[in-house]
Amino acid sequence: MIPDSAVRLAHLIRTGELRAQEVVEYFLHRIKEKDEQLRAFITVCEKEALAQAQALDKGAPARQGLLAGVPVAVKDNIVTRGIRTTCASRILENFYPPYEATVVEKLKRAGAIIIGKTNLDEFAMGSSTENSAFFPTRNPWNLDCVPGGSSGGSAAAVAAGEVPLALGSDTGGSVRQPAAFCGLVGLKPTYGRVSRYGLVAFASSLDQIGPLTRSVEDCALLTQVIAGQDHRDSTTAAQPVPDYLTELAQPLTSLRIGLISGELLEGIDPEVGTAFERIINYLEKEGAQFEEIEFSSWKIALPCYYVIAPSEASSNLARYDGVRYGFRDQKVNQLRAMYEKTRTKGFGPEVKRRIILGTFALSAGYYEAYYGQATRARHLIAREFSSALKKVDFILTPTTPEPAFRFGAKADPLAMYLSDIFTVTANLAGVPAISIPVGMTKEGLPIGLQIIGDFFQESQLFRLAFLLEKKVEFRKEYNKII
Amino acid sequence: MASKIIDLDHVCLLAALRLTEKEKEELAPQLEKIVEWVRQIAQVDLSPTEEAAYPAVDFPAPMRADVVQSSFGVEEALSNAPERDKEFFKVPQVIEGKE
Numbered sequence: 039m040i041p042d043s044a045v046r047l048a049h050l051i052r053t054g055e056l057r058a059q060e061v062v063e064y065f066l067h068r069i070k071e072k073d074e075q076l077r078a079f080i081t082v083c084e085k086e087a088l089a090q091a092q093a094l095d096k097g098a099p100a101r102q103g104l105l106a107g108v109p110v111a112v113k114d115n116i117v118t119r120g121i122r123t124t125c126a127s128r129i130l131e132n133f134y135p136p137y138e139a140t141v142v143e144k145l146k147r148a149g150a151i152i153i154g155k156t157n158l159d160e161f162a163m164g165s166s167t168e169n170s171a172f173f174p175t176r177n178p179w180n181l182d183c184v185p186g187g188s189s190g191g192s193a194a195a196v197a198a199g200e201v202p203l204a205l206g207s208d209t210g211g212s213v214r215q216p217a218a219f220c221g222l223v224g225l226k227p228t229y230g231r232v233s234r235y236g237l238v239a240f241a242s243s244l245d246q247i248g249p250l251t252r253s254v255e256d257c258a259l260l261t262q263v264i265a266g267q268d269h270r271d272s273t274t275a276a277q278p279v280p281d282y283l284t285e286l287a288q289p290l291t292s293l294r295i296g297l298i299s300g301e302l303l304e305g306i307d308p309e310v311g312t313a314f315e316r317i318i319n320y321l322e323k324e325g326a327q328f329e330e331i332e333f334s335s336w337k338i339a340l341p342c343y344y345v346i347a348p349s350e351a352s353s354n355l356a357r358y359d360g361v362r363y364g365f366r367d368q369k370v371n372q373l374r375a376m377y378e379k380t381r382t383k384g385f386g387p388e389v390k391r392r393i394i395l396g397t398f399a400l401s402a403g404y405y406e407a408y409y410g411q412a413t414r415a416r417h418l419i420a421r422e423f424s425s426a427l428k429k430v431d432f433i434l435t436p437t438t439p440e441p442a443f444r445f446g447a448k449a450d451p452l453a454m455y456l457s458d459i460f461t462v463t464a465n466l467a468g469v470p471a472i473s474i475p476v477g478m479t480k481e482g483l484p485i486g487l488q489i490i491g492d493f494f495q496e497s498q499l500f501r502l503a504f505l506l507e508k509k510v511e512f513r514k515e516y517n518k519i520i
Numbered sequence: 521m522a523s524k525i526i527d528l529d530h531v532c533l534l535a536a537l538r539l540t541e542k543e544k545e546e547l548a549p550q551l552e553k554i555v556e557w558v559r560q561i562a563q564v565d566l567s568p569t570e571e572a573a574y575p576a577v578d579f580p581a582p583m584r585a586d587v588v589q590s591s592f593g594v595e596e597a598l599s600n601a602p603e604r605d606k607e608f609f610k611v612p613q614v615i616e617g618k619e
Contacts, residue, residue: 132600133600134599134600136592136596136597136599136600137592229574229575230575243573243574243575269584272583272584273574276582334564335564337560337564338560338561338563338564341557341558341559341560341561342558342561344554344557344558345558345561352535356536359536360602361601361602361609361611362597362600362601362609363600363601363602364600364602365602366602366603368602368603370612371612371613372612372613372616373611373612373613373614374536374616375612376611376612377536378536378537378538379538381535381536381537382537382538382539385537390537390539390547391547391550391551393535393537394526394528394531394532394535394537394547394551395551395554395555397531397534397535398526398531398551398555401530401531401534408558410571411561411562411566412558412561413571413572413573414566414569414570414571414572415561415564415566415569416572417569417570417571417572418564418566418569420572420575421569450550451550451554452550452553452554452557455554466575467575468574468575
């Protein structure tokens, strides 16, 4: 029997009770069985994964690592040396990176096995995986629903048991929202906690790589492996990485909880609201103190995000010009026309929409009114967070206003953007936030709770998440996914 | 409907994108709606704030030592090039003339 817990799997492999090869073979088999329907993976690295497993079984030093022999799926916007990395875009369809992302290096050093690259909204722009240039991924709880996005492939793969752990990236909620939609634990670490070297840039001041797992323990373990300063990413902080797994089980010494005003919670799905209230009531019994937080800036966070993220994207995506890598339209024989045709054919509609929006917001005559204003709004958001987190230890919100929606339900781009209402603030302020599953709807879709904490307080987030996980006992629900 | 706020042709020129008339017609009202929506930022008093392009993470991020390190070799750097000529990336004609 192969356990689904990464902590347990790594232990069994380290002690020799399981061989890495049989573990990898088991999960490759799961992928073959499930992925025709789910389509969580863009690339499955069968050969490489088996070779890595065999090396471990022969006694490679990584066999004593924290993630010895544990298969990990990596979102396809994180570069893997020699393994195709597409960002789910036609423009990078045949891109084979000549270098490895820092997080992937760290995973391998810890003994993890990269089993495949997962689907996403093109360049991580979207909340449903419908914007993938290749195919959408389905939600394993209900195949007619989206798995969320943009890390939808990573979330679907873990929820369906195709892999025990996955990495996603979170620019405005792209780890937490799919975690909520697929019933998983998903962390967006503090900005600067995890190296972005090798994460294909979308909005550099907001992007963070984060884990998607079935348990808080596994999330702590994976965070432990990928966190830390990296000389190749100057925005990583020189903060020591605590032993998250050990700290997890320690009791919370203070439980002051901030709640955002009711106005922001108006219009959320009633079942999401009920699940949220149930958690609040439970925490009250546990002795938590509550305080309503005045956040005048929360309501402008989304518009602020939708100026800043596209602005940075328009600049970051200028590199796709058909010269050094990626797709090139070969039918034109002049440089400027080649740039334009390459980009027009290579990018999908949402990516073009955001490039245009960002280019507009940064253009002469509009910069101050749009980008300038948005960065001021961001300052206000950060300030309100910092004063709130002086008074409380955590801020709790639902992760999403509603559970997973059906394919095609959000054809209007603005309606799709509104799914990120609770998640974008943590990216703008830079603070860490975790989503954990706290219930199911009558229709059998998971509901997520978001816990936001102060800078570099991931340990605290894990502790509260761990406490709630024990109360909710969500784990048994995975048996419903066959 | 042409966008009243965004001069799409100008912005596409800046972004090196070439949209068809049909695409422009579809995109213009969507962008109009999004831009109208982001304007609500102005409803909040932002006078006591400064521009913040990055999160205010108050922890040291010291620079690394300025030491020369090895980088990609020429072959590696060219390995994904759509077109090359010996050790160079090859691009179409740069000076505009007849297409």
